[in-house]
Every structure is written in structure tokens, then in C-alpha cells.
Amino acid sequence: MIQASGQGGQMAFDGQYVSITREGFLGRATHGRGEKRLHVSQISSVQWKPPGMMTNGFIQLTLPGGAERQVSKGSRTLDATKDENSVVFTKKQQPEFEQLRAALDQAIAAQHTPQHAAPAAPVSVADELAKLGALLQQGILTQQEFDQHKARLLGG
Template sequence: MIEAAGTGGQLAFDGQYVTITRNGFLARATHGRGDKKIPVGAISAVQWKPAGLTNGFLQLSIGGADRQAAKGGRTMNAAKDENSVVFTKKQQPAFEALRAALEQAIANRHAPAPAASVADELAKLAELHQRGVLSDQEFATQKQRLLGS
């Protein structure tokens, strides 16, 4: 579990879900009470602004594309967004770790499935041959194709 506490909110990531928790009266009055739990599969993008002269933010885009606010108003807009948490420069390292883990999880969801190994394919062919689905000649041909000989 990776957690990052910001100003008026906290993010927690368990590998499958991001939970946004609001702390304090003002944060709960602005965004509502309770936690918001978002599955990684629902997150289409992670917007990031590092803290500098002003606070930074981590904003989750859910579903489609979001319009980016004009420069100077991005942090103010993020503070009002229920899928964002604003953080100070001191809080930034925890948010950087959470961001990296979250982006890796999103990328893993879109990675191609690993190809079956040659040994796995040979085992499947042998089973089909044994069950009589493949003739001796078909088995030999497919085996040569897999082995590249």
C-alpha cells in the first residue's frame, strides 16, 4: 500500500484501486464525505504538476480526455476537482512514489500478454497428437515449424 497525504486529502494505492480520502471540514464540505475508490482500469490518465512556488497536484482522469486549464489556474482547478489532491513541496516525494506505481499499473494493463513458450506449444501439439486430432505427419510438420528446423 502506497499512501500520500496532501493538503485536504490523501491518496492510497493498493495495486488495484486508488482511494481518495478527504480530511478536515473544508475539504469534506468541498468534495463530500467519505472515501472515493477508483479501479485502475477506470483511470485514463494521470495529470501531474510538481510543487514549486505554488502547490503541486496529482489529478486522475476518469474515462475520456480532460481539458487542461490555462497556465496559472491549474492548481486552483485541481483543488476543486474531486479526483485531485493538492500537495506541498514537502509532501511531494510521497506523491512521486504513488504516481510512479500508479503509472506502472496503468501501463501493465495495456501490455501485451506474454507469448507462450516453445515448450508449452510442443506440449499442446503432443496432446493433440496423442488424442488423434493431429496425424503423425501434421504433428511432425508443426513440431518442425516450432523448432525452426
């Protein structure tokens, strides 16, 4: 489990679910009490703004169908404090959030990686001989070609 505590909220990731919880006056005033849990498959991207010399940074989870709007450069962190899928953090808290971000990026990428299909079941010699017999009857193979393929299948 990777956990990171920020300003008025925490994020935790257990490999499957991200939990966002709020604490303190700031967290409860903007989002209320409680916990929000998102399965990694629900997250389409992670937005990241590192803290600057005079500003905090934030991590923001983007969900498919979410209404993201372009904001001016100076108000991005302020807007993140109002977003239920964001947590604001200081320079001192940044390493925890970098670790969380890396784990989320890897899990999101794994969700979008195609799974390999199961290997096909091996075909039996009897099935192959039946196919060859059908090809012989249809006139696609000559008797000589059939005999050659049959001998190869039977190890001869």
C-alpha cells in the first residue's frame, strides 16, 4: 500500500483501488467527510503539477467522461483544492506523491495493455487425418499427396 498525505487530504493506492480521504477543516470544508474509492480501471490519466517556490503542487485523477476545463496558469492549484479527485501537497510532501504517481501510471498502463490470447489447443493426429481425408474426397489433394501427408503425421 502506498500512502501520501497532502494539504487537507490523503491518497492511498493498494494496487487495485485509489482511496481519497479528507481531514482537517480545509478538507471537510471543500469536500466533506468520507472516503472516495476508485478502481484503477476508472482512471484515465494522472495530472501532475510539482510545487514551485511559492506554490503547492497537486495530483489529480482524470476519469473518462470528466469535464476538464482549461484554466489559467496561476489558478490551477486553487482549482485543484476544489476538485474531489485531487490532493494538494507541499514540496516536503512531494516524494510520497511521486511514488504514488509512479505506481498509478504503471497500473493504468497495465490496464491498457492487451492480454495475450490463450494458446490454441493442440490438434490431434486423428483430426489432421480427417481433414486430409476430406481434402482428398473434395479432389483438392491427390492420393499421392494424401499418402505423403499421412506418412508425415504418423511419423513415417
